Amino acid sequence: MSESSAKKKNPKGRRVGLVIVHTGNGKGKTTAAIGTAFRAVGVGFKVKMIQFIKGSWDYGELHSAQKLGNFEIVPMGEGFTWETKNRDRDTAVAWKTWEACRAAIEENRHDLLIFDEINNAIQYGYLDISVVIDALEKKPPEMHVILTGRDAHPDLIDVADLVTEMREIKHPFHRGIYAQRGIEY
Amino acid sequence: MSESSAKKKNPKGRRVGLVIVHTGNGKGKTTAAIGTAFRAVGVGFKVKMIQFIKGSWDYGELHSAQKLGNFEIVPMGEGFTWETKNRDRDTAVAWKTWEACRAAIEENRHDLLIFDEINNAIQYGYLDISVVIDALEKKPPEMHVILTGRDAHPDLIDVADLVTEMREIKHPFHRGIYAQRGIEY
Numbered sequence: 001m002s003e004s005s006a007k008k009k010n011p012k013g014r015r016v017g018l019v020i021v022h023t024g025n026g027k028g029k030t031t032a033a034i035g036t037a038f039r040a041v042g043v044g045f046k047v048k049m050i051q052f053i054k055g056s057w058d059y060g061e062l063h064s065a066q067k068l069g070n071f072e073i074v075p076m077g078e079g080f081t082w083e084t085k086n087r088d089r090d091t092a093v094a095w096k097t098w099e100a101c102r103a104a105i106e107e108n109r110h111d112l113l114i115f116d117e118i119n120n121a122i123q124y125g126y127l128d129i130s131v132v133i134d135a136l137e138k139k140p141p142e143m144h145v146i147l148t149g150r151d152a153h154p155d156l157i158d159v160a161d162l163v164t165e166m167r168e169i170k171h172p173f174h175r176g177i178y179a180q181r182g183i184e185y
Numbered sequence: 186m187s188e189s190s191a192k193k194k195n196p197k198g199r200r201v202g203l204v205i206v207h208t209g210n211g212k213g214k215t216t217a218a219i220g221t222a223f224r225a226v227g228v229g230f231k232v233k234m235i236q237f238i239k240g241s242w243d244y245g246e247l248h249s250a251q252k253l254g255n256f257e258i259v260p261m262g263e264g265f266t267w268e269t270k271n272r273d274r275d276t277a278v279a280w281k282t283w284e285a286c287r288a289a290i291e292e293n294r295h296d297l298l299i300f301d302e303i304n305n306a307i308q309y310g311y312l313d314i315s316v317v318i319d320a321l322e323k324k325p326p327e328m329h330v331i332l333t334g335r336d337a338h339p340d341l342i343d344v345a346d347l348v349t350e351m352r353e354i355k356h357p358f359h360r361g362i363y364a365q366r367g368i369e370y
Contacts (some may be wrong), residue, residue, distance in 0.1 A: 016362050026349040028207065028217035035213075035220030036368060039242065042249035043367040057224065064227035067252055111367065144368050161362060162369075163354035164211040170348035177201050177346060182228040182296065183221060183329050 017143040018161040019136055023119060023152035026166035027184070030057060033114045033146045040144075041068045045111035048104055051075045052097050052117040052149075058185070076100055087126075094126035105139050112144045119149025119156070129153045202328040203346040204321055208304060208337035211351035212369070215242060218299045218331045225329075226253045230296035233289055236260045237282050237302040237334075243370070261285055272311075279311035290324045297329040304334025304341070314338045 020036075022029035034057070037047040047070060051057070054075055065071045076097035101115050121127040133155055136145060147156065157163050172180075179185050205221075207214035219242070222232040232255060236242070239260055250256045261282035286300050306312040318340055321330060332341065342348050357365075364370050 014363075016357075016365060018357060018362070018365055018368060020368070021354075022213065023354075024352070027347065028213055028220075028349050028351065031220035031224070032213035032217040032351075033220070034223055035216035035218070038219055038223050038249050039216070039246050040367045042246045045367045061224050061227045064223050064253055067254070068249055069252070144365070157355065160355060161357040161360065162212065164213050165352040165354050166213065166217075167209070167350040167352055168348075169206075169208075169342065169350050170345060172201075172203060172346040175346065177203070178199075180201060180203055180329070182225045182230050183203060183205070 015142050016161075017139060017141055017145070019159060020144065020146040021119075021152050021156060021160045021163040022146065022148045022166060023150060023157075023163065024165035024167050025150055026168035027171075028166040029148040029150075030116055032164070032166070033116065033148050034061070036146060037071050037112065037114065038068070040112045041070045044070075046070045046109065047112045047114070048072045048074065048110045049114035049116055050097060050100050050104065052094065052115070052121050074100060090124070091126045094121040094124075097121070098127055098131070102135050105135055105143070105145070108140045108143065110143070112146070114146045114148070117149040118147050119152045121149075122153050122156070123149070123151040129155050132156065133159055200327050201346075202324065202326055202330070204344060205329065205331040206304075206337050206341060206345045206348040207331065207333045207351060208335060208342075208348065209350035209352050210335055211353035212356075213351040214333040214335075215301055217349070217351070218301065218333050219246070221331060222256050222297065222299065223253070225297045226255045229255075231255045231294065232297045232299070233257045233259065233295045234299035234301055235282060235285050235289065237279065237300070237306050259285060275309070276311045279306040279309075282306070283312055283317070287320050290320055290328070290330070293325045293328065295328070297331070299331045299333070302334040303332050304337045306334075307338050307341070308334070308336040314340050317341070318344055 022032055040047050062073055065073050104113050122129050207217055225232050247258055250258050289298050307314050
């Protein structure tokens with residue numbers, strides 16, 4: 001147990017900001033984060049999700065988010081796919097997105113922050129893991145942060161409180177069924 | 186590939202109702218289902234979730250669901266924990282809950298049904314897997330169904346289109362941190 005996690009020991013009911021990681025090759029990493037946002041908003045929390053990749057969550061989801069009220073979605077990586085082969089541009093976008101994450105931590109206006117697909121930016125070497133961990137260690141103690149994406153860095157797993165791997169057992173694409181609107185995108 | 190799944194082969198964009206399973210010992214099975222509901226409602230789908238266990242999703246979540254509009258949550262297993270040691274009562278509650286699921290399939294008024302924690306009812310032997318599979322095979326072809334819970338039955342995985350295992354890598358309880366309101370319950 002690290003020193004910082006030992007400090008987090010708490011009597012039942014006391015609020016402790018968790019660092020949560022959703023990783024693995026399966027579906028549900030972002031979806032479970034949004035499900036958590038749904039629950040958090042339900043108990044009166046303010047939630048912000050910053051997206052490193054313009055993902056498959058789109059107009060419909062934003063529309064639902066607006067209805068919920070306290071759930072803000074910030075798509076930073078517009079059109080960003082990590083496949084541009086333009087490393088300088090990708091690195092610049094990743095750092096700009098991270099800057100928004102870091103600012104959200106410091107501003108301390110939300111109970112839950114979601115850094116969606118940040119693990120990919122770290123994995124590709126666009127973002128420095130030590131900078132991310134430093135910011136997480138300095139976060140307000142009651143703030144929850146969820147970090148999603150495949151291939152979570154071992155150092156991140158080390159500092160995290162709750163880590164779940166979403167593992168693909170079976171996917172319809174392998175049977176010739178294309179992704180379904182409203183469910184998968 | 187089974188005959189029924191071969192029939193589901195579709196050109197890109199055509200709607201095919203998926204049978205989706207969220208299983209495993211980790212967090213996120215129900216949460217990802219609710220995240221999917223959130224997305225589905227966003228594109229205009231009608232969603233109903235029937236809960237086999239009075240789970241950790243409670244007032245806050247129901248409040249958010251009401252705001253979303255087309256997302257109905259039906260908690261059938263009020264106070265039901267699978268630990269009553271009263272097998273007759275548990276079996277009766279499981280069948281009553283299943284009856285609501287079967288009726289929802291037949292009524293065909295929803296685009297997405299979620300049978301939350303049904304896998305546990307099957308695993309404990311309270312519900313017959315063949316009855317469940319029979320109903321899934323007769324469902325309207327465009328209807329999506331998500332079945333959650335640990336220890337999904339192999340026959341269910343066999344007929345499912347999309348199966349994800351949520352695997353626990355690290356949990357804060359092991360470090361003395363109790364479950365956090367708004368995030369875990």
